[in-house]
Amino acid sequence: MEVKNKIERIVVECLIILAEEEKIKSFEKPTSDTKIASQVDSMSLVALSVDIEEKYEEVFDKEIKVLNESEANFLLNFENVTSLVEYISKL
Amino acid sequence: MGSYIKDVACFFPSNVLYNDDLQRDFPDRNVAKMGNKIGIHKRYIVGNSETALDLAEGACNKLFEKHDKAKIDFIILCTQSPDYYLPTSACILQKKLGLSKSIGAFDINQGCSGFVYGLSIAKGLIEASIASNILLVMADTYSKHINKEDLGNRLIFGDAATAILVEKSNKQQIGNFVLGTDGNGYNNLIVPNGGMRCRFNPDSEVVIGDRNDKRSDNDLYMNGSEIFYFVGKEIPLVIDETLSKNNLIKDNIDFYLFHQANEYMINFLAKKLKIKSERYYNNIEDIGNTVSSTIPIALKRSLEKGLIKKGDRVMLCGFGVGYSWGAVIIEI
Numbered sequence: 001m002e003v004k005n006k007i008e009r010i011v012v013e014c015l016i017i018l019a020e021e022e023k024i025k026s027f028e029k030p031t032s033d034t035k036i037a038s039q040v041d042s043m044s045l046v047a048l049s050v051d052i053e054e055k056y057e058e059v060f061d062k063e064i065k066v067l068n069e070s071e072a073n074f075l076l077n078f079e080n081v082t083s084l085v086e087y088i089s090k091l
Numbered sequence: 092m093g094s095y096i097k098d099v100a101c102f103f104p105s106n107v108l109y110n111d112d113l114q115r116d117f118p119d120r121n122v123a124k125m126g127n128k129i130g131i132h133k134r135y136i137v138g139n140s141e142t143a144l145d146l147a148e149g150a151c152n153k154l155f156e157k158h159d160k161a162k163i164d165f166i167i168l169c170t171q172s173p174d175y176y177l178p179t180s181a182c183i184l185q186k187k188l189g190l191s192k193s194i195g196a197f198d199i200n201q202g203c204s205g206f207v208y209g210l211s212i213a214k215g216l217i218e219a220s221i222a223s224n225i226l227l228v229m230a231d232t233y234s235k236h237i238n239k240e241d242l243g244n245r246l247i248f249g250d251a252a253t254a255i256l257v258e259k260s261n262k263q264q265i266g267n268f269v270l271g272t273d274g275n276g277y278n279n280l281i282v283p284n285g286g287m288r289c290r291f292n293p294d295s296e297v298v299i300g301d302r303n304d305k306r307s308d309n310d311l312y313m314n315g316s317e318i319f320y321f322v323g324k325e326i327p328l329v330i331d332e333t334l335s336k337n338n339l340i341k342d343n344i345d346f347y348l349f350h351q352a353n354e355y356m357i358n359f360l361a362k363k364l365k366i367k368s369e370r371y372y373n374n375i376e377d378i379g380n381t382v383s384s385t386i387p388i389a390l391k392r393s394l395e396k397g398l399i400k401k402g403d404r405v406m407l408c409g410f411g412v413g414y415s416w417g418a419v420i421i422e423i
Binding site: 041042043045046047049050053054067069 | 128129314315316317319320323324355356359363
C-alpha cells in the first residue's frame, strides 16, 4: 500500500505540472478518478510519461518505462489515475 | 590548427503552405490546434520538378554572393532526398556551381543529426590537412516523401537547404563531438519502400493510422510518440556528455541550438535540462522542421537577431532518424 501511495503521489505531482504547463483544468486537482488519456494528445502523454519515470527513479532508485506503445491497448493504462498507478505498481 | 563556421546561407523554395491551406484539405481536423501545439504555422514546399539539389544550388549561390567560390576545396552534401541513387548529389552540385575539378565531394545520408555529423567530418578533414575551405550543404525535401493525406507529417515538415562555409583557422572554434546511434529505432522514422530491400510499389496498400492520417509503404512513416520518447530520455544525457567531453558545465554555455523538431519537443527538452527560455531558440513557426537544415537556419537567425554574438559558446545538438544524434560546442 505504501508503494502505491508513493506512486499515486508521483502521478498526481506530474499531472499538476502538466496542468500548469498546458492549462488542462481537470489536472489541476487530480483525484484517483481523474481521466488522463482522453484529456491529452500523444505528445503530452509522452511528456507525462517521461516526467513520471524521472520522479519514479528519484523515489525508488529504479528505471521503468511507463509508455509502451508496443503493448496492446496501452492507452487503457492511462485511462485514469487509478489505472495508471495500478499499471506502474506492476512494472 | 583549428576550424570555424565562417558563414551560413539559407534557401527556401517559393511555394508556401499555410495551416489554413491544410485546414481546407482536412475540414474534419482541428489544424489550428495541432499547429499551435507544435508551434508551426507555415512551411515552404518544393514544386513538382524542384529537388533538394536545386535548393542546395540556391543556398550555395547565396553563400557565394559574399564568398569566393574558387577557394572551395571540398563539398559535403547531406540529404535524404537525393536526385539519384547514384551518382551522389555532391558531384552534380560541383558541376552546377562550376567549382574546381580538384576538390573532393560526397554525400552523407543523415537526417536531423546531419549538420552535426557533417560538421564533425569537415573538422576532421581540416585537421588532417585534406581540405581548408569546406562547403557543407544540407538539403532536404521531405515533402516528396509524405502522403498528401498525412496531415500530421505535412504539418511538421518543410523543405529547405543551407550552405555552410567551414574554414581552417589558427584557433579551434569547433569543440569535441559526441555522436551516437541506436538502430533499434530505425523503423520509427522510415520510408519503407524505394530502396533495394523493398522496391517502390505503385500498388502498395494505403493504410489509415491512429489519427486518420493515410500513407502507404512508399511514403514517410513517423512514430512521433516513440521519437519524442527517445529524445526526452536520450538527449539530456547527450548534452551532459558533450559538456563533460569539453570540460565545461551548463553555465559555461551561452546558448543552445537544438534540432528544431517541433516547439513542444524543444520546450520539453529545455525543461528537462533546466535551460531558461532566453538561452535557447525556437524558430520553426514560419518554416517547419527542415530536417538537416534546422540547426544552421537557427544559427543564422540567432546571429541576425543578436541572440548570440562573437565569443559566445553555443551548444548544437541534432537528433532523429536512425536513431542518430550528435552534439558539439562551437565558439562564435
